[in-house]
Amino acid sequence: MLVGGERVGAAAGEWADVTTPSRRGQVVARVPRGRAEDVDRAVRAARAAFPAWRAQHFTVRQRALGRIADAVEEHQEELARLTALDTGNALRTQARPEAAFLAALFRYFAGVAGEVKGTVLPAGDDQLQYTRLEPLGVVGGVLPWNSPLMIAGFKVPAALAAGNTVVLKAAEDAPLTILRLAELCAEHLPPGVLNVVTGTGEEAGAPLVAHPGVDKVSFTGSTEVGKRVAVSAAERLAHVSLELGGKNPSIVFPSGVDDQLVDGLLLSARFSRQGQSCTAGSRVFLHEDVHDEVLGRLVERLRTWTVGDPLDEATDMGAIINEQQFSSVCGYLDAGREEGLTAVLGGSAPAEGPLTEGYYLTPTVLTAPGNDFRLMREEVFGPVVVVVPWRDVDDVVRMANDTHYGLAAYVWSHDLDEALTTAHRLEAGWVQVNQGGGQVAGQSYGGYKQSGLGREVSLEGMLAGFTQTKQVNVRLRS
Ligand code: NAD
Numbered sequence: 490m491l492v493g494g495e496r497v498g499a500a501a502g503e504w505a506d507v508t509t510p511s512r513r514g515q516v517v518a519r520v521p522r523g524r525a526e527d528v529d530r531a532v533r534a535a536r537a538a539f540p541a542w543r544a545q546h547f548t549v550r551q552r553a554l555g556r557i558a559d560a561v562e563e564h565q566e567e568l569a570r571l572t573a574l575d576t577g578n579a580l581r582t583q584a585r586p587e588a589a590f591l592a593a594l595f596r597y598f599a600g601v602a603g604e605v606k607g608t609v610l611p612a613g614d615d616q617l618q619y620t621r622l623e624p625l626g627v628v629g630g631v632l633p634w635n636s637p638l639m640i641a642g643f644k645v646p647a648a649l650a651a652g653n654t655v656v657l658k659a660a661e662d663a664p665l666t667i668l669r670l671a672e673l674c675a676e677h678l679p680p681g682v683l684n685v686v687t688g689t690g691e692e693a694g695a696p697l698v699a700h701p702g703v704d705k706v707s708f709t710g711s712t713e714v715g716k717r718v719a720v721s722a723a724e725r726l727a728h729v730s731l732e733l734g735g736k737n738p739s740i741v742f743p744s745g746v747d748d749q750l751v752d753g754l755l756l757s758a759r760f761s762r763q764g765q766s767c768t769a770g771s772r773v774f775l776h777e778d779v780h781d782e783v784l785g786r787l788v789e790r791l792r793t794w795t796v797g798d799p800l801d802e803a804t805d806m807g808a809i810i811n812e813q814q815f816s817s818v819c820g821y822l823d824a825g826r827e828e829g830l831t832a833v834l835g836g837s838a839p840a841e842g843p844l845t846e847g848y849y850l851t852p853t854v855l856t857a858p859g860n861d862f863r864l865m866r867e868e869v870f871g872p873v874v875v876v877v878p879w880r881d882v883d884d885v886v887r888m889a890n891d892t893h894y895g896l897a898a899y900v901w902s903h904d905l906d907e908a909l910t911t912a913h914r915l916e917a918g919w920v921q922v923n924q925g926g927g928q929v930a931g932q933s934y935g936g937y938k939q940s941g942l943g944r945e946v947s948l949e950g951m952l953a954g955f956t957q958t959k960q961v962n963v964r965l966r967s
Contacts, residue, residue: 490520490521490523490527490531490668490671490684490685490686490687491668491671491672491675491683491684491685492527492530492531492534492681492684492685492686493530493531493534493537493538493680493681493684494534494675494679494680494681495680496672497521497527497530498521499521499522499523499524499527499688500524500526500527500530501522501524501526503521503522503524504519504520504521504522505519505520505521505522505661505687505688505689506518506519507519507520507575507662507664507665508811509574509575509577509847510576510577510799510807510808510809510810510811510847510848511574511577511798511799511800511807511808511846511847511848511849512846512847513812513846513847513848514812517574517665518665520664520665520668520687521686521687521688522687522688522689522692523658523686523687523688523692523693524688524692524693524696525692525693525696527686527688527693528656528658528686528688528693528696528697528700529696529700529702531656531684531685531686531697532627532629532656532684532697532700532702532703533702534680534681534684535627535654535655535656535681535682535684535702536626536627536654536702537681538654538679538680538681538682539624539626539627539653539654541679542649542652542653542654542679542682543623543624543652543653545652547602547603547605547650547652548602548603550599550602550649550650550652551599551600551602551603551650552599553649553677553678554595554596554598554599554602554646554649554650555595555596555599556677557595557646557673557674557677557678558592558593558595558596558599559592560673560674560676560677561588561591561592561595561670561673562589562592564669564673565585565588565589565592566585566588567669568588568591568638568666568669568670569584569585569587569588570584570800571665571666571669572584572587572588572637572638572666573799573800573807574665574799574800575637575663575664575665575666576634576635576636576637576662576663576666576799576807576810577763577799577807577808577809577810577847577848578635578636578761578762578763578799578807579761579799579804579805579806579807580799580800580801580802580804581802581804581805582761582804582805582806583761583762583807584799587636587638587639588638590639590642590928590930591638591639591641591642591670593929593930594639594642594643594646594930594946595642595646596930597646597930597931598646598647598649598650598930598951599646599650601650601931601948601951602650602651604948604951604952605622605650605651605652605951605952605956606622607619607620607621607622607958608620612962614965614967615964615965615966615967616962616963616964616965617961617962617963617965618960618961618962618963619960619961620958620959620960620961621958621959621961622651622952622956622957622958622959623652623956623957623958623959624651624652624653624955624956624957625653625704625705625728625955625956625957626653626654626704626705627653627654627655627656627702627703627704627705628644628648628653628654628655628656628703628704628705628706628707628955629655629656629658629697629698629700629703629705629706629707630644630645630648630655630656630657630658630707630708631657631658631690631694631697631698631706631707631708631709631710631718632644632657632658632659632660632667632709632710633660633709633710633711634660634661634662634663634810635663635762635765635766635767635810635870636762636766637659637660637663637664637666637667638666638667638670640709640732641657641667641670643709643732643934643945643946644657644707644709644945645657645674645683647945647946647950647951647954647955648705648707648955649678649682649683650951650955651951651952651955651956652956653704653705653955654681654682654683654684655682655683655684656684656685656686656697656703657671657683657684657685657686658685658686658687658688658693658694658697659685659686659687660710661687661688661689661690662810662811663810664687667685667687668685668687671683671684671685690714694714695721698718698721698722699721699724701725703727704727704728705727705728705729705730705954705955706718706721706722706727706728706729706730707729707730707945707954708729708730708731708732709731709732709733709767710732710733711733711734711868712733712734712868712894712939712940715731715733715941718731719731719942728954728957729942729943730935730941730942730943730944730945730954731936731941731942731943732767732934732935732936732940732941732943732945733767733894733896733936733939733940733941734767734868734870734894734896734939734940735767735768735769735868735894735895735896735897735936735940736771736772736865736866736867736868736892736894737757737768737769737770737771737772737894737896737897737898737899737917738770738772738773738774738888738889738898738899738915738917739754739757739758739770739772739773739774739898739899739900739901740774740879740885740886740889740898740899740900740901740911741754741773741774741775741776741779741783741901741902742776742900742901742902742904742907742908742911743776743778743779744902744903744904744907745900745901745902745903745908745923746779746782746783746901747903747923749923750783750786750901751783751786751787751790752790752925753899753901753923753924753925754770754773754783754787754874754899754901754925755787755790755791755794755925756924756925756926757769757770757899757921757924757925757926758770758771758773758872758874758925760791760794760805760806760852760872761805761806763806763807763808763809763850763871763872764869764870764871764872764873764874765809765810765814765870765871766870767868767896767897767936767940768896768897768919768928769870770874770897770898770899770925771868771869771873771874771875772860772865772874772875772877772888772889773787773874773875773876773877774876774877774878774879774885774888774889775876775877775878775879776878776879776880777878777879777880780876780878784833784854784856784876787854787876788833788834788854791834791852791854792834794806794852796844796849796850796851796852797843797844797849798847806851806852806872807849808847808848808849809848809849809850809871810848811848812848814848814870814871815838815848815850817869817870817871818850818869818870818871818872818873819837819838819850821863821864821867821869821871821873822835822836822837822838822853822873824863824864825855825862825863825864825873825875828862828863828864830855830856830857830862830864830875831855831856831857832853832854832855833854833855833856833876834852834853834854835850835851835852835853835854835872835873836853836855838850839851850871850872851872852872852873853871853872853873853874854873854874854876855873855874855875855876856875856876856877857875857876857877858877858878859877859888860877860888860891862875865877866892868894882907882911886911886914886915889915890914890915890916892938893938893939894936894938894939894940895916895917895918895936895937895938895939895940896917896918896919896936896937896940896941897917897918897919897920897921898912898915898917898919898920898921899920899921899922899924899925900912900915900920900921900922900923901922901923902922902923903923908922908923909922916937916938917936917937917940918933918934918935918936918937918940918941918944919932919933919934919935928946930946931946931947931948932946932947933946933947933949933950934946934947934950935950
């Protein structure tokens with residue numbers, strides 16, 4: 490772990506195995522099993538580093554973040570390979586783009602560090618009334634396993650640019666990339682400005698969220714755990730932001746059918762991450778005029794996908810993170826069958842062959858007549874999409890919004906009025922039109938409803954999430 494600029498083990502001397510998803514149960518590393526006293530050491534280190542870090546001229550923080558961006562770029566291939574090993578995400582389709590995005594996030598927040606600034610009121614010649622945007626203090630960041638580097642990139646550079654110090658808790662299933670990132674960052678930051686602890690949610694995550702020395706909790710993970718995190722932070726009214734789950738709709742109009750639609754739908758469904766993404770467009774609503782054609786093309790394209798070793802350049806889709814998640818997705822496939830959904834592609838786990846050596850699932854496409862099925866309501870977090878036909882735009886918008894989640898949505902239409910009026914009616918914090926990827930450093934990112942609280946990735950997110958406002962009113966002698 491990284492605490493106060495030092496690489497340390499857990500205080501109790503305990504270690505935890507890290508396994509790779511591509512080989513069932515194969516241990517590839519051991520990491521410290523951090524507990525409350527390790528979290529406490531890390532928070533103390535972050536508190537100790539805070540006064541000097543916040544007092545720096547913003548250009549000093551800017552330079553440090555820029556150097557980290559350079560270091561991430563220099564080590565991009567290493568970080569990408571480690572991501573593939575750690576998460577099971579395919580190197581070519583997911584891990585490399587993610588490592589590149591991480592560098593862009595550091596560079597973006599280096600660039601906007603000078604925007605942490607206040608305003609002056611026109612209060613008369615004998616008054617100076619102004620606001621200062623001040624850092625919150627110590628930020629406790631809790632990460633999930635699905636895209637650890639990217640999500641660290643949503644939190645760390647934004648918090649540091651605004652003058653906070655950070656303690657990160659890596660996910661127990663994917664801590665390796667975060668530990669390597671911590672080493673790279675430590676070369677360019679004063680000791681204690683960034684600290685990383687490893688450990689389970691109960692043993693390390695909960696003590697971090699509950700720690701009185703943590704001023705802000707920035708959590709990304711499931712809605713279920715997010716609610717517990719919010720309650721814990723509320724005990725001392727700590728600031729909290731939550732990036733949680735999603736059950737995201739994709740609405741295809743006849744005018745949206747073009748040569749790029751199918752690849753866009755695959756990207757939006759996040760098959761490159763085995764569907765293990767909060768923004769996965771897993772409910773695909775196809776207009777009935779194009780339903781059969783688009784469904785056919787989708788299945789045809791997915792049949793060409795290569796599932797296998799995440800480190801293999803030929804692989805499009807890697808492995809599910811662990812046994813528990815694998816069983817959970819298989820359970821949803823069973824539920825789909827029991828509820829009478831039709832599997833047009835896939836529908837069950839491979840029973841034999843090399844794919845059974847890891848937690849591999851092949852892509853599944855199911856069809857359903859409407860929204861009232863478990864697979865249309867619950868976050869499966871696997872390579873599964875359910876396709877539903879629609880005819881009336883009011884109906885499809887109602888079905889799309891009929892969920893307690895509200896993270897992302899996708900609209901496919903080249904009729905500007907149709908596309909944008911639909912986008913505006915969707916209850917989601919991020920709507921994409923005619924594209925499935927498209928996330929950029931600087932865009933506003935966050936969920937509606939039970940998909941989250943607060944925004945990230947953007948200048949807006951940095952100011953709202955990592956600063957507090959002080960008003961100063963001064964009487965001047967004339
Ligand atoms: P999770 O909620 O199980 O765990 C997330 C993190 O919280 C892990 O580090 C875990 O150790 C920790 N944790 C668990 N219990 C805790 C507790 N009581 N107190 C503090 N920390 C605790 O989620 P996961 O399985 O790692 O990730 C998948 C989930 O994350 C999905 O629901 C997905 O949609 C969501 N997610 C959301 C976003 C987003 O930006 N909205 C991005 C990625 C993933």
